[in-house]
Amino acid sequence: MGFNKVVQNAEEAIKDIQDGAVIMLGGFGLCGIPENCINALVKQGTKDLTCISNNAGVDDFGIGLMLKTKQVKKMVSSYVGENAEFERQLLSGELEVELIPQGTLATRCLAAAYGMPAIFTPAGVGTEVAEGKEVRNFNGKDYLMEMAFEADFSIVKAWKGDSAGNIIFNKTARNFNEVMAKAGKITIVEVEELVPLGELDPNAIHVPGIYVHRIFQGTDYEKRIEQRTVSQ
């Protein structure tokens, strides 16, 4: 009743994601990825997914797990990086991949979040990325028209959240999670800490609950580090 958006767990949160759905997944590299929901999607076996996510995890963690099980039809990403399985599926043509500039990716989410149909960006002018896109000149500089994303679900990971769906991110785990949380038709949030209503400082909330549809307390976070660099 009312504004209680809490669901039991990841399985419940993602159970109505159908084969062929378009989903956004937050995170940068492995930082701030929705680990619980990804694992639940692997378990559920949902197929033919279009995944909008900056990266595709690594071979044995994050979205890499869904690539291995061939659940992903298409990736929309900015960086393949060091994910060998992703690069292999891309080069062999098994996986459809749309590589787009990282800022374009973020801003197409932003457009969806702000109710704007399209944005203009100079990124990609004169490159493969510009093929088939409208170019507009403003004040002597060329810009590409890029459309707002239309995703069925946004799946993000936050640090703290409450039952009304207000959420706060931690440090650089904020990355794509904030903007994607605002961009989905249905937004699913897993949090490290689900706190009682009233405990979050309203001044500090990164995404107000109006954007969030389901929230749950995540478990067993691995929070894997890709490049563990330390000073002596």
Place this chain on the structure above:
Amino acid sequence: MGLNRDQIAKRIARELKDGMYVNLGIGVPTLVANNVPDDIEIVLQSENGMLGIGPFPTEEEVDADLINAGKQTVTLRQGGSYFDSALSFGMIRAGKVDLTVLGAMEVSDQGDIANWKVPGKMVKGMGGAMDLVASAKNIIVAMMHTDKEGNSKLLKQCSLPITGLKCVKRVVTDLGFFEITENGFLLKEYAPGVTIEDIKAKTEGRLEIAADVKEMEF
């Protein structure tokens, strides 16, 4: 012969000015951070959402939620801040970042850059590079002058898929420091132990030698 990776970074660091907001790419550009002159202060922007990248953490400080764009664990300097990816590229697009340093596979004598894909062989993705080169006022490229077979990477036209057009202002290679002008690459400094003839032989793009050309000092 020629500069090593650290020397390339050291030379680029001399282009830093006090008060600059700087974005450093992955690889050699990251090393620039270790060579900031003592008498200036800069703030490093990381496109995954932070201003004020600090040194690597100690073992105790390591935090999976605090990484740079190269996915390395880092710390935050006093006065630093976190923000989301959309704002990060917003500040880049709005020209708030004063200097961008990035690596390249090829650069043309008009300042075009290619650094994200070798068709059929390797696809890294453009990451934030296309956004950075399209909006930065000031771009320095750090790269090797030739590939493993000795072919020039400073070209008349890039042969690989383009990342951005007419955007690179300066290039530091293992052989020298170049500005890009209407007339192509302008050699301003050559690396110790390298001759101007070597550089001419290894540069396919248009090359001019500055009137005041000199050996790079270390």
